[in-house]
Amino acid sequence: MKTIKASGIGKPIDRIEGRLKVTGMAKYATEFPVENKVYAQAVNSTIAKGEIVSIDTSEAEKAAGVLAVLTHKNAEKLKAFEEEMPELGTTTIAPVLQSNKVHYYGEYVGLVVAETFEQATYAAKLVKVKYKEETPDIHLDKSRAKAYKPTESSDFSRGDMDAGMAAADQTLEATYNTPIEHHHPMELHAVIASWNNGKVLAYTSQQMVDNSTIVISDTFQIPKKDVRVVAAFVGGGFGSKLNTDRHVILALMASKKLGKPVQLTVTRNQMFTNTGMRQHNEQNMRIGAKKDGTLTALSHETLSHTSTFQEYQEPCGNVSKMLYKVPNNLIKHRLIPLNFQTPCSMRAPGEATGSFALESAMDEMAWKLKMDPIDFRIKNDTQIDLSEERPFSSRLLIECLRIGAEKFGWKERKMEPRTNTNGNWLIGYGVSAASREAPYKKTSSKVIISLEEGKAIATIQMDATDIGTGSYTIIAQTASEYLGIPTEDVTVELGDSNYPVTPGSGGSWGAASYCNGARAACENAIAELKRKKNIPEGEEIALADLLKQNDLTKFEAEGTAEPSEEFEKYSVFSFGANFSEVWVDKDTGMSRIKRMVNVGSAGKILNPKTAYGQIIGGLTMGVGMALTEQTKIEPNFGNFITRSFADYHAPVNLDMANVEVIFLPEEDKIANKMGVKGIGELGITSVAASIANAIFNATGKRMRDLPITPEKLIMAKLEPGVES
Amino acid sequence: MTEMEVWNNKRELGNLSEDERKIFDQLGLNESSRRKFLKGISATSLSVWAATYFPPEVFASAAAALPDNPIKLVNEVKVNLRINESVKSLNLDSRTTLLDALRERLALTGTKKGCDHGQCGACTVLVDGKRKLSCLTLAASCEGKEITTIEGLAENGELHAIQKAFLEHDGFQCGYCTPGQICSSVALLEEAKRGEASYVTDDLREITKDLTLSEEEIRERMSGNICRCGAYNNIVQAFKEVHSSDDEMPTWEFATPEQMENAKSS
Numbered sequence: 010m011k012t013i014k015a016s017g018i019g020k021p022i023d024r025i026e027g028r029l030k031v032t033g034m035a036k037y038a039t040e041f042p043v044e045n046k047v048y049a050q051a052v053n054s055t056i057a058k059g060e061i062v063s064i065d066t067s068e069a070e071k072a073a074g075v076l077a078v079l080t081h082k083n084a085e086k087l088k089a090f091e092e093e094m095p096e097l098g099t100t101t102i103a104p105v106l107q108s109n110k111v112h113y114y115g116e117y118v119g120l121v122v123a124e125t126f127e128q129a130t131y132a133a134k135l136v137k138v139k140y141k142e143e144t145p146d147i148h149l150d151k152s153r154a155k156a157y158k159p160t161e162s163s164d165f166s167r168g169d170m171d172a173g174m175a176a177a178d179q180t181l182e183a184t185y186n187t188p189i190e191h192h193h194p195m196e197l198h199a200v201i202a203s204w205n206n207g208k209v210l211a212y213t214s215q216q217m218v219d220n221s222t223i224v225i226s227d228t229f230q231i232p233k234k235d236v237r238v239v240a241a242f243v244g245g246g247f248g249s250k251l252n253t254d255r256h257v258i259l260a261l262m263a264s265k266k267l268g269k270p271v272q273l274t275v276t277r278n279q280m281f282t283n284t285g286m287r288q289h290n291e292q293n294m295r296i297g298a299k300k301d302g303t304l305t306a307l308s309h310e311t312l313s314h315t316s317t318f319q320e321y322q323e324p325c326g327n328v329s330k331m332l333y334k335v336p337n338n339l340i341k342h343r344l345i346p347l348n349f350q351t352p353c354s355m356r357a358p359g360e361a362t363g364s365f366a367l368e369s370a371m372d373e374m375a376w377k378l379k380m381d382p383i384d385f386r387i388k389n390d391t392q393i394d395l396s397e398e399r400p401f402s403s404r405l406l407i408e409c410l411r412i413g414a415e416k417f418g419w420k421e422r423k424m425e426p427r428t429n430t431n432g433n434w435l436i437g438y439g440v441s442a443a444s445r446e447a448p449y450k451k452t453s454s455k456v457i458i459s460l461e462e463g464k465a466i467a468t469i470q471m472d473a474t475d476i477g478t479g480s481y482t483i484i485a486q487t488a489s490e491y492l493g494i495p496t497e498d499v500t501v502e503l504g505d506s507n508y509p510v511t512p513g514s515g516g517s518w519g520a521a522s523y524c525n526g527a528r529a530a531c532e533n534a535i536a537e538l539k540r541k542k543n544i545p546e547g548e549e550i551a552l553a554d555l556l557k558q559n560d561l562t563k564f565e566a567e568g569t570a571e572p573s574e575e576f577e578k579y580s581v582f583s584f585g586a587n588f589s590e591v592w593v594d595k596d597t598g599m600s601r602i603k604r605m606v607n608v609g610s611a612g613k614i615l616n617p618k619t620a621y622g623q624i625i626g627g628l629t630m631g632v633g634m635a636l637t638e639q640t641k642i643e644p645n646f647g648n649f650i651t652r653s654f655a656d657y658h659a660p661v662n663l664d665m666a667n668v669e670v671i672f673l674p675e676e677d678k679i680a681n682k683m684g685v686k687g688i689g690e691l692g693i694t695s696v697a698a699s700i701a702n703a704i705f706n707a708t709g710k711r712m713r714d715l716p717i718t719p720e721k722l723i724m725a726k727l728e729p730g731v732e733s
Numbered sequence: 734m735t736e737m738e739v740w741n742n743k744r745e746l747g748n749l750s751e752d753e754r755k756i757f758d759q760l761g762l763n764e765s766s767r768r769k770f771l772k773g774i775s776a777t778s779l780s781v782w783a784a785t786y787f788p789p790e791v792f793a794s795a796a797a798a799l800p801d802n803p804i805k806l807v808n809e810v811k812v813n814l815r816i817n818e819s820v821k822s823l824n825l826d827s828r829t830t831l832l833d834a835l836r837e838r839l840a841l842t843g844t845k846k847g848c849d850h851g852q853c854g855a856c857t858v859l860v861d862g863k864r865k866l867s868c869l870t871l872a873a874s875c876e877g878k879e880i881t882t883i884e885g886l887a888e889n890g891e892l893h894a895i896q897k898a899f900l901e902h903d904g905f906q907c908g909y910c911t912p913g914q915i916c917s918s919v920a921l922l923e924e925a926k927r928g929e930a931s932y933v934t935d936d937l938r939e940i941t942k943d944l945t946l947s948e949e950e951i952r953e954r955m956s957g958n959i960c961r962c963g964a965y966n967n968i969v970q971a972f973k974e975v976h977s978s979d980d981e982m983p984t985w986e987f988a989t990p991e992q993m994e995n996a997k998s999s
Binding site for chain 2: 128247608624
């Protein structure tokens with residue numbers, strides 16, 4: 010990959026903050042120099058359901074350096090939930106230590122604050138808690154009777170599912186399971202919390218800065234203007250840092266009590282129980298099709314779990330509403346309250362898991378029809394989003410599939426499983442289609458332009474975050490483009506709630522929203538400077554000359570971008586296709602990814618280098634989902650027995666293979682003025698299905714429960730009709 | 734005058750001390766880019782960045798933020814740590830890991846805390862030239878050893894070849910695992926020169942010095958450093974460029990108009 014030092018959008022420039030990152034200078038949450046800070050360590054429950062009978066903190070309090078121990082007995086009263094089972098959102102309050110009730114294993118039951126990290130860590134182990142234990146609900150399977158429909162929009166139907174199945178020549182019913190997964194960004198959730206005369210300053214690792222100030226102000230019932238949140242660099246999020254979790258509130262409670270800044274780092278072990286997760290989904294699929302491959306019916310029913318006190322629903326079935334042209338369609342989502350923490354969004358919530366079920370089922374149906382799985386998908390393509398009855402702003406799924414097939418060498422694929430071998434290896438090719446909604450949200454920013462030695466330089470400020478997504482770089486490129494100055498002369502300042510409000514990073518809306526927000530500020534600045542001097546709008550004039558003509562050395566402007574009315578008339582999605590070659594050892598069941606091809610159609614690519622990073626990152630997490638990642642529940646006590654990176658297997662370097670990524674040249678001007686669509690979640694979508702489908706093509710075994718580990722693969726039986 | 738105002742005055746007048754000049758040189762910032770750099774950072778961010786850029790000797794408020802001797806240390810030990818070619822004398826709780834000493838006592842926060850269990854590699858530093866997990870290393874055991882952290886890899890303002898390659902090949906996203914990945918890569922260059930074997934080495938009897946590592950060998954040997962953002966392919970590319978001047982690996986391309994035309998939905 011050659012480095013090109015150039016300006017403007019579309020160029021693969023190096024990340025502008027890259028130098029700070031490769032020299033260790035980029036500042037993450039607990040790396041800000043804060044004077045007189047002290048250290049906290051949280052204490053977790055060791056039962057999954059019940060009540061705290063007593064807490065003995067005396068020994069911990071006597072330990073060297075300990076300043077305070079917080080429990081439900083001495084914690085201040087925080088705002089409580091106003092309703093039963095409130096929905097979890099990114100502005101939802103996070104009350105903690107408010108009662109003696111325990112809802113899940115690992116719930117926070119105390120906090121120890123000491124002079125040093127070592128002292129706090131040691132003393133936290135000295136807190137003695139006695140419980141009255143109750144039998145927890147921890148099994149999805151045994152609690153089916155408690156399943157409920159969370160909201161009206163949890164269900165959807167069009168046509169008549171039964172009639173569609175009856176009209177089919179070939180039918181399929183299959184159930185797919187995806188396990189509990191954890192986000193595990195490399196930077197542990199952490200905060201330096203400072204409560205100073207009613208004013209809060211929190212250096213904290215969050216994806217959404219403004220929403221974080223809302224959570225803090227609501228939970229403590231203080232004015233939002235008194236809360237400042239700083240997240241200059243965020244060491245990964247993947248959804249887990251969308252919500253402001255209870256450790257932030259704990260640290261602030263302690264800071265308020267002690268009058269000192271408190272640093273609290275959630276341990277990797279606590280990251281399993283206290284900072285969100287993707288829940289187990291059981292997805293039942295039914296498909297009906299005519300002999301020629303025309304879909305007649307498709308249903309997608311999902312059973313998941315939420316916590317016993319808050320509701321989160323992953324919309325797994327949404328992808329099955331809109332991806333294919335099928336007249337009869339049924340979508341259902343049901344939840345069971347279990348004694349685990351509340352799940353939350355994890356990279357491509359709905360699509361990542363839903364596409365595993367849908368795209369596996371499509372492959373199964375193609376096999377039954379003896380049709381090529383690409384032809385089967387193309388046969389059922391639609392340019393209309395049937396669930397919304399409106400057109401897609403752009404949809405190049407067929408192009409993604411065909412161009413990818415050519416690049417990958419799909420025509421070499423053998424239709425019959427177990428026929429492509431190399432020694433002990435069974436070789437399989439798999440394909441899957443991907444779609445991910447490309448939202449766009451109201452975003453504001455400020456531009457400060459100044460004249461320095463005759464040259465115009467600019468600073469963009471917004472409360473956006475860069476969680477590894479490349480925000481700093483693409484915002485600088487945008488300012489460069491719309492101000493007509495080199496990227497090198499643009500400074501970008503992000504992640505501070507003092508800056509103009511953005512929707513934050515999540516839901517694949519970051520790139521489109523941030524860049525259009527920055528564009529609006531730059532355009533306003535230029536327009537205002539021209540207007541003052543009666544310069545016609547269309548006249549080209551260098552920014553420096555514009556400032557000089559105005560006799561200005563400094564000028565500021567703000568701007569806000571938001572979706573147009575046109576946007577609301579369309580369904581706006583990014584599309585893609587995944588191709589995988591997987592080798593399976595026929596004796597050990599070990600799988601190796603040999604190569605992958607990903608094709609993406611995601612509007613204007615602002616910077617192919619950072620966009621490539623987003624795609625390969627999604628693919629890597631997709632590989633983890635398919636082959637290695639799962640959080641296992643201890644069946645008696647409800648704790649997680651995968652408690653560290655030694656037993657929760659995030660993919661490592663050797664797990665990955667070469668990846669070729671093809672971007673389709675596209676600008677979606679309906680999506681927004683810059684034609685940009687999201688790409689951060691498209692990359693993970695349907696990856697697991699392409700791998701599972703490749704494994705079927707290699708082995709003749711349908712692997713419907715993720716992850717596809719060697720022991721499962723060895724135990725699985727050949728699919729009927731496959732020759733051994 | 735606040736600390737910040739003093740700095741603003743200094744930077745505008747350009748009268749930095751020798752030490753301060755040296756620090757900017759180490760960051761690779763020459764006169765003009767130095768000015769731009771300083772201009773480019775706001776009051777809050779300067780104080781934020783300054784703490785790592787400037788060791789306590791030259792940056793007073795950072796020194797104040799790092800109490801030399803917190804009260805009531807248990808099993809206090811005095812340790813002289815030689816880090817990035819300068820000696821730091823610390824009174825530490827004997828339980829303090831090298832990682833926490835670096836981050837919490839010396840404001841060398843480039844070394845990252847990712848798991849505290851030696852399972853993620855984010856805390857990798859070089860001790861006597863070899864990669865070491867600083868979260869599993871007690872600071873007190875490092876007396877007399879030469880410690881190099883990410884902050885000490887650049888020389889005279891020139892980034893280490895591995896740092897440059899990571900930057901050019903986008904060998905990171907969020908940047909949190911990056912210092913560990915880079916320290917591992919730097920050590921791996923030497924491991925290859927010494928001819929050390931790995932799990933995927935075909936024949937241990939055949940191994941020689943000055944190994945040219947295959948892609949699989951690089952992937953295996955870098956598997957102790959988790960990158961959850963998934964920048965592995967770019968990391969391998971960055972390493973290959975420095976190790977064997979070979980950085981030809983598939984990356985991204987745009988579909989051509991001809992490809993688009995041929996693939997059109999019929």
